[in-house]
Amino acid sequence: MSEPRLKLAIATPLPADAEAVLRAEPRIELLHEPSLIPAQRFPSDHYGEADFKRTPEQEAAFDALLARADAVYGIPDEDPAQVARVCTTSVRWVATTAAGGGSLIGAGGLDDSTLERIAFTSSAGVHARPLAEFALLGVLAGFQRVPELKAQQAARVWPDRGDFPRGLAGARILVLGLGHIGREVSRLLSALGAHVTGTSRHATSDPHAHAVVHPDRLEEAAANADALIVTLPATVLTRHLVSRAVIAALPAGATVVNVGRGTVIDEAALTEALESRHVGFAALDVFETEPLPSKSRLWELPNVLVSPHAATMNRDEDRLIAELLVFNARRLLDGEPLKNRIDTHEFY
The missing domain is CATH 3.40.50.720 (NAD(P)-binding Rossmann-like Domain)
Structure with missing residues (x-):
């Protein structure tokens, strides 16, 4: 048969x-x-x-x-x-x-x-590896002051030594979600010496994360993060999980990366934080509305990298x-x- x-x-x-x-x-x-x-x-x-x-x-x-x-x-x-x-x-x-x-x-x-x-x-x-590589790009661009360097290059300015770049070794990175993407992000960052904290609603462990916390403790975890990386899907539970309060809790100058879904972040609050430079840099592959509307202020902010939901490719x-x-x-x-x-x- x-x-x-x-x-x-x-x-x-x-x-x-x-x-x-x-x-x-x-x-x-x-x-x-x-x-x-x-x-x-x-x-x-x-x-x-x-x-x-x-x-x-x-x-x-x-x-x-x-x-x-x-x-x-x-x-x-x-x-x-x-x-x-x-x-x-x-x-x-x-x-x-x-x-x-x-x-x-x-x-x-x-x-x-x-x-x-x-x-x-x-x-x-x-898609875990390409998205993790984009997340790594975003963190490095923020830590290495790429927007500032681009502005100096455009102005043909060779300045005196300014603020030092932030190194990855010992940096505190908060990774939202420990699915396929989050675990690959954690693996790459920990290999470069970063101190990774992951979030999970379940009793999830990750050999590359130094700690795993429940999303209920997100504001507390954000207060100790040099960078926040979103890898979460769009669900009722994840909508605006990165709220105005969570963004405010981040240390001044923190980097934000989103390779999950745009609705996870309160985009209006993030935009305001980028304009005030409370958030120093953001690398965003996803947005609350896609394509990103032409009237969005994110297009014109020098401390934002806009990727057209293409980091998976x-x-x-x-x-x-x-x-x-x-x-x-x-x-x-x-x-x-x-x-x-x-x-x-x-x-x-």
Whole structure:
């Protein structure tokens, strides 16, 4: 008797190297029709060409393909309004492209029976290294006074020695969240001699963190932090966790980095703190509203690095996600728990 196969429908741009990984798994039957999916513009692009539009006949063909599937990879256009579309009656598993895919599922407005029937997973872990490297960049840029150096360069000024840069050795770094990203941030920083404090709502341990505190103690922990790094997803519990009070508790001149989700930080309070230089520097890859509105004062502040939610991007991302899909497909077929399963109560 032949082994059961999983019918995996593709609902997001899929490059050739990732497709090859999926087709190499004999237990996956790939349902992939490239003409029904927008072409990828660049590696790790999960939206595709902006002017792509299906004809009515193609829309019907796409829905027919989804109706045959046991599992689906991706949400069309990363649009919450499209979440229900991929949750057909035959689907048992939906894999999202993002590490924070829970927020997309949570915004999809699915009923309780659908949330119970279907397993949802994220690509958590795939993006940990590039995001950790961006976090390291942000901390170093703040500590090494990069905005000040750029201003002096623009003015062609060779000043007398001023304030000394802040070294990483012995620096006190507060890392919010000890998931895949937070642990990689902790590992890199501790290797460079930083004193890392992590936060977790659970009894989480991290071999690279000197201490782990509950978020209820965030103001206390912030008061002793030279830099604060956010790696948390967007949930009801994390919204504005970095509040005005937490920002005020930071020592003057502290550095803030966000590689989690924009809603975790009270952006208005952070902007004011940057303008007053209470926060000396911020490296932000995510924002409360994306794209960042043109009227946002963050665009023009010299002590802010604005990254367009692109710190996750790397040329290996699509292949790594495909390898994760194969791993979870085997587990689903074997009746084993899926890796990175999304909590459909808190959606992370």
